[in-house]
Amino acid sequence: MEMNRRYFLKLSGAIAAPLLIKGNTSALASEPPRISAEAVGCLVDTTECVGCRKCEQACNERHGLDKPRESFEEMTVLENERRPDETSYTVVNKYYPKNIGSLTWRNRPSFVKFQCMHCNDPSCVSACIVGALTKQPDGPVIYDAAKCIGCRYCMIACPFQIPAYEYGKPLTPQVRKCTFCFEYIKDGGLPACAQVCPREVMTFGRHSDLLKLARRKMKDNPGKYVDHIYGEYEVGGTSWLYLSSEPFESIGFPKLGTKVPPRLTEAIQHGLFQYFAAPIGLFAILGGMMWFSNFYKKNPENNTSEKGDKT
Ligand code: SF4
Ligand code: SF4
Ligand code: SF4
Structure with a gap:
């Protein structure tokens, strides 16, 4: 022609x-991720935590992470608020009561274990343009290093500032965050942190059962908890749920709406x-x-x- x-x-x-x-x-x-009715989660009852850091240690050992500068027996680290990072998928923080009121537990500090919340409709997943982060139908948000191009949009998108980047490994850097121990729970195991906790602060189980358990605890213990299950509605819901005797904004949790932010980040990306x-x-x-x-x-x-x- x-x-x-x-x-x-x-x-x-x-x-x-x-x-x-x-x-x-x-x-x-795109469509939000599909979540199975059998999806699992973890309920963290912060009123039971004593700040022993055994969960941090168990997580570190299970995932072969670098050892911290101070040992896990060192309790003074609790005096400074920390964030999870590439060598600590979970950290425990200590919060002094700001607002002594009628609740019976407000006369002692709160210890709060943080990690990835494994959001139902995660911003990190939505922001990732190559599909390196995915929400599994059974709950965990997992990362595939082979797909990651290191753009770090996930770090910007996360409303909880969770994904960390291995800046110290210039040749093979990865994004790091709590995996929900998915390699273990898919075979019927427990997250290492939940398994080791001497106070049984974390209850692992079906997400819908955990919400029922949280409501029952609140009903059976009047005055012990604030009337809020953190993660039930925040950013469209999260696999990890929290109970507290303190308002959540005074124990390190961001005040977030119920709307899912991913749709916005996804549109941008x-x-x-x-x-x-x-x-x-x-x-x-x-x-x-x-x-x-x-x-x-x-x-x-x-x-x-x-x-x-x-x-
Ligand atoms: S192991 Fe349990 S009691 Fe100890 S710091 Fe972790 S969550 Fe708290
Ligand atoms: S907490 Fe952050 S890193 Fe974890 S699933 Fe939600 S958006 Fe992703
Ligand atoms: S679920 Fe697993 S990866 Fe996440 S904080 Fe617990 S032990 Fe660490």
């Missing part, structure tokens, strides 16, 4: 239009991704047009459209 400028312009229009339309619809969001694809197509088309233009300038005898082609 003879290629002329009009044919090329028609062809380029046909290619460009879907690219531009695709760019304009980039904010379309996928928008960027699609707009990235569109310019590549357009640049290819524009490059081709420039090539044709130069070609016809040098070879005007081939330009049939300028010789009366009206089609």
Whole structure:
């Protein structure tokens, strides 16, 4: 087929239009992850925690993480608020009561174990453009290092500031966070932290049963807990749930709405991704047009459209 400028312009229009339309619809969001009715979770009763750090140690050992500078027997570390990082998938913090009130437990510090909340509709999953983070139907949010490109959008997206990056390993850095010990629980095992806790602060089980248990504890112990199960509704719900005798914002939990943030981050990320694809197509088309233009300038005898082609 003879290629002329009009044919090329028609062809380029046909290619460009879907690219531009695709760019304009980039904010379309995908379906939220499907979660099984049997999905598991963990209920953390912070009123039972004594801050012994055995959970931190068990997690560190199970996952072969670097040993901390101070031993797990060192209790002074509790005096400074810490965040989970690439060598500590979970940390325990100590919060002094700010608001002595009628609740019976408010005359002592609260100890709170933090880790990834394994959100029902996780921002980290939504922000990851290569699918390196996925929400499993049975609860855990897991990471595939082989897919990760190190963009760290997950770190920006997480409302709990959980994913950590191995900046100290420039050749093989990975994103690190609590795995929910999914390699063990899928075979009927327990998360190491829940297994070791001498106070049975964490109850592992079916998420729907944990919500019932939390409500029963609140009903059976009037005055012991604030009337709030953290994670029941926050950011669309989380696999890890918490009970407390203190308002959650005074024991390190961010005050978050019930709306799922992923749809927004997803729109941004996928928008960027699609707009990235569109310019590549357009640049290819524009490059081709420039090539044709130069070609016809040098070879005007081939330009049939300028010789009366009206089609
Ligand atoms: S092992 Fe249990 S009691 Fe000890 S710090 Fe962890 S959650 Fe608290
Ligand atoms: S807490 Fe953060 S890292 Fe964990 S699942 Fe939710 S968004 Fe992802
Ligand atoms: S569930 Fe597993 S990975 Fe997560 S904090 Fe507990 S022991 Fe660590």
